[in-house]
Amino acid sequence: TGLCAFETIKPGRVPFNDGRLMAPHITLWIVARGINLGLHTRLYFSDEEKANAEDPILARVEHRLRVPTLIAERQGDMYVFDVHLQGEKETVFFDS
Structure with missing residues (x-):
């Protein structure tokens, strides 16, 4: 299914x-x-939000409209984070 869950x-x-x-x-x-x-x-x-706005790595994302692809949304007592490998909602990936 492509679904992965972990607890941390x-x-x-x-x-x-x-x-x-x-x-x-x-x-x-x-x-x-x-x-x-x-x-x-x-x-x-x-x-x-405040910490994200101050984050030096997030600040380096050139296309600001893509920053939300790095943000997990809180849903109840968990966070949901979708990784998109391509397309309009493609997740930002880093060189290293």
């Missing part, structure tokens, strides 16, 4: 290499048959 503790803010705080996030590396290289992305949290 929501992370806190940690410093970027220049000392600025990054927003809480989870780093994802996606591999699958047919994908020659692993795809690196991040999952940010919709209820961290």
